[in-house]
Amino acid sequence: MWFIGFGGAFAVIVLPAILGRRMLGMDAGVLRVMVAAVVGVSVSGTLIGPQLQVRGPLLFSLMVGVGLLTAMVCLVVLDLALPSGGMRPLGWIPSVRARLSRARRYSEIVAILGRHGLRPYLTGRARSADGTRHAHLARELRGALQAGGTTFVKLGQVMSTRRDLLPEAYVEELSHLQDQVPPAPWPAVEAILLESLGAPTDEVFSEFDREPLAAASVAQVHAAVLRDGTRVIVKVQRPGIREAVDRDLDIVARLARTLQVRADWGRSLGLTELAQGFAVALREELDFRVEARNMTAVSRAAEARRDDSVVFPVLCGELSDDRVLVMSRIDGTPLGQARPxxxxxxxxxxxxxxxxxxxxxxxxxxxxxxxxxxxxxxxxxxxxxxxxxxxxxxxxxxxxxxxxxxxxxxxxxxxxxxxxxxxxxxxxxxxxxxxxxxxxxxxxxxxxxxxxxxxxxxxxxxxxxxxxxxxxxxxxxxxxxxxxxxxxxxxxxxxxxxxxxxxxxxxxxxxxxxxxxESDNIRGTARDEMMALLPVLRRLPRRLDRIGGALEEGRLGLNIRLLSDARDRRVIGELLSRVLLTFLGIFFGALGAQLLSIGGGPEVTPGLGLFGLIGYHLLVLSAALVLRTVYVLTRPLS
Structure with missing residues (x-):
């Protein structure tokens, strides 16, 4: 008889959680289901277990129903608290350090905003600004972004070009943001070069200047000479910059979502979309392979136009990767220092x-x-x-x-x-x-x-x-x-x-x-358009003849297929299922409450009639359906 007891225990503990996951339409992992099952059985056992011993096994189904409802609530709570989908044993431990670092950085950014008087704008409670206050706020915003570091300086530089979104005072002030930092220590730079080049710099280059020509927050450049005597520039990514940028981009995204929810001006600017576009652009800038492709595309396009008015560097592709970029050196004076x-x-x-x-x-x-x-x-x-x-x-x-x-x-x-x-x-x-x-x-x-x-x-x-x-x-x-x-x-x-x-x-x-x-261009354009229209013109007489014949014989009709797209049918089906579940939940809840209020019916257990037992079951079913509806409503239509 041991297998009967084991099967009953499995059904009582695990089955409610599995059914709850299926009813919710949730993709939950094994550990999450087990946690929900234990919680469901504990609650149902506490509430219904003593009554089960007194009133007999007819309350077993009610115990399973309460366990199902409790397991569903537990799954929803776990999904809200840990929305990553699928709990893995101890899977959170490796990310604790990153989470703590992000939390410290977030508090630093909030403190910087507070020092510059910008914290009220995070809550949407700041008063509107006139021209004089705009100028003051622009200076404070510039100071806050400068203090925030690489990501926020670059964010300010991008914002300074959006005259369609920002008042002129902010555009003017943010255009003065500078992205200059001290050079990175040579041992850290050398480690990146060794990993990217696959050999020490002495083996790849005949000369390599350890003192950078220029240093910025993302990278620094060094002068070098290849073994064949070609003078080149080596652009090296700063150590640790990717981790810092990823952490700050997460903070930028969180701030954008907060401002879009709390502040009217954040919603009007569409800050969430702007933050997403900025994140994509900055991550591309951290991948030097993208820059290599860009350089090649621009220079080849100029060559195709036979335009030699502007000079471009030549890429050394075999020595370049996502963190190191090697290109030919061009001797000249930066335009900011030169005078014609x-x-x-x-x-x-x-x-x-x-x-x-x-x-x-x-x-x-x-x-x-x-x-x-x-x-x-x-x-x-x-x-x-x-x-x-x-x-x-x-x-x-x-x-x-x-x-x-x-x-x-x-x-x-x-x-x-x-x-x-x-x-x-x-x-x-x-x-x-x-x-x-x-x-x-x-x-x-x-x-x-x-x-x-x-x-x-x-x-x-x-x-x-x-x-x-x-x-x-x-x-x-x-x-x-x-x-x-x-x-x-x-x-x-x-x-x-x-x-x-x-x-x-x-x-x-x-x-x-x-x-x-000009005549040559017009002829070329006309020729291209005619070549594109020629297949259509060839089919046109045959199609006109078919339409004319159908019209003459009275067979011409218009066929419109509603919801022909599978995506439209899926959306309509999901919407109807949500409405139906909501209606059933309300109906079962009202019916269960009615049965409990009237009572009566054959006595199934001491002190409990049939109508009351059915009412309790209907209330549990109603609560489960309402919970399913509320959970589904928090998910977008696919």
């Missing part, structure tokens, strides 16, 4: 850099997204060279064509064309008042694009304000374009004082359209 020989040379250099960037944007679809003075060298012959391809933007052909239309609409000052171009390059909401947008753009054109008006940065700032007012979303690819142009504007002002980047961009767009209207 004459104003004419300065204007020519500025035009060369602007044309190179616009060609990358409009023709190549891959462009240098961070052309600040430190990333541009002035060579002895006066030509520029581009460095550091960790931040590169990419545009598809459709977005490039739409951007050209936007530049042309700005050049013509046409509010109708500007409205169409703006709606084409932005992500529009479901409903947008195009007439009101067109009137607002008409006022914008009259103020900034009329005769005698000189285009300036305020023009694009006003345009971005319109974008935010009408809830149009600038795609990340387009934001990278304006970030690059805004960065290049400051760079070109150093080269040629008074250089008008917007006026030059308008002229560039007009010249590009003029080149497209």
């Amino acid at each position: 020989d004459s104003p004419e040379h300065g204007r020519k250099l500025a035009k060369t850099l602007l044309t190179a960037l616009l060609d990358q944007i409009m023709y190549d679809g891959v462009f240098h997204a961070d052309p600040h003075p430190g990333n541009i060298l002035l060579l002895p012959d006066g030509s520029p060279a581009l460095l550091d391809f960790g931040s590169v933007g990419r545009l598809d052909s459709g977005l490039r064509s739409a951007m050209a239309g936007l530049f042309l609409a700005v050049d013509r000052g046409d509010p109708v064309a500007l409205c169409d171009a703006l709606l084409e390059v932005t992500d529009r909401p479901e409903e947008v008042d195009e007439q009101r947008l067109q009137r607002a753009l008409g006022q914008f054109s009259g103020r900034h694009l009329g005769h005698g008006s000189a285009p300036d940065v305020a023009m694009f700032t006003a345009l971005f304000r319109l974008v935010a007012e009408f809830r149009l979303t600038v795609p990340p690819e387009l934001a990278a374009v304006f970030r690059a142009l805004a960065t290049l504007e400051g760079t070109l002002q150093r080269v040629s004082d008074g250089f008008d980047i917007l006026d030059a961009s308008r002229s560039y767009a007009a010249a590009r359209f003029a080149r497209q209207l």
Whole structure:
């Protein structure tokens, strides 16, 4: 008889938890099920066990039901407390140190925000700011980000390019953030080089300068000479930077979620999406293989256009990996320290850099997204060279064509064309008042694009304000374009004082359209379009004949298949199942309460009638269904 007792114990302890997991639709591990089973049997045994001994075995089913309900509640609580899915024995121990480190770092960041008077903005209780207070808050925000370290400095640098989201005071203040740190100790750098190169530096290079040429928070660069005499630059990632960035990105994501929930301005800016995009970009910057691909793509695109106005470094791919990047050395002076020989040379250099960037944007679809003075060298012959391809933007052909239309609409000052171009390059909401947008753009054109008006940065700032007012979303690819142009504007002002980047961009767009209207280009475009339309034109007469015949014979019909997509059917099915479960839970609960209130019926145990026993079972079933409904409602429709 021992196997009967074992089977009964297994059924009483484990079966309620397994049934509870199935009823909840939860993917729970074995250990989690066992914990829920023990809790369920303990509670049901405490509540129903004594009654079972007094009133007989007919209450056994009620005991199982209470155990099932308790196990379900335990599974939900465990899922909320440990949402990783699947408890592993002692699996949490390796992450304790990382959790404690993240908690300490989080408290450090909160303390920094408190020292700079920014803590009220985490709770959404801060009062609105006027112009003077905006300037003060911008200075405090800059100081807090600078004190936060690498990740937060880079976050501020990205925020300084979002004129469509931030007031001008913040853009101006955050643009002064500097990313300069002392060099990393040589033993730690040497360990990374040894691991990446597979050999000591003395074996790979004939010369290697241990003193870095420059050091930043992500990497530092060293001068070296290969065995064949080629002079190169070795870019080495700072030791421990990945772990620090991952920890800080987690904090940035948590702060973004908090602000989006608690603060109206956080919701209006879409901070969660911005934080996710920033995290992706920064993690790509930490992978030097991405930078190597970017460098190759930009240089090859320039070669395909036969453009040698800008010099690019040559990658040494066999010596590069995700943490070390080796490239040819270009001798020159950083543009921030160089001065052109004459104003004419300065204007020519500025035009060369602007044309190179616009060609990358409009023709190549891959462009240098961070052309600040430190990333541009002035060579002895006066030509520029581009460095550091960790931040590169990419545009598809459709977005490039739409951007050209936007530049042309700005050049013509046409509010109708500007409205169409703006709606084409932005992500529009479901409903947008195009007439009101067109009137607002008409006022914008009259103020900034009329005769005698000189285009300036305020023009694009006003345009971005319109974008935010009408809830149009600038795609990340387009934001990278304006970030690059805004960065290049400051760079070109150093080269040629008074250089008008917007006026030059308008002229560039007009010249590009003029080149497209040349006879050779028109013939090529027409030929490509005809080749694409030729298969459709071949099938068109046959299809028209079929439609005409069906119409003549009265057989023409329109067949519309509702819910033909399996995903739509799945969503509708899940929604109906939720509604049905909710209805059944309410129905069983009401019926059970009614049976308990009327009592009576044949006496099944001393002091308990049949109607009462059924009522208790219905209440347990109702609670289980309601718990299932509440749990499912916290999960999105698939």
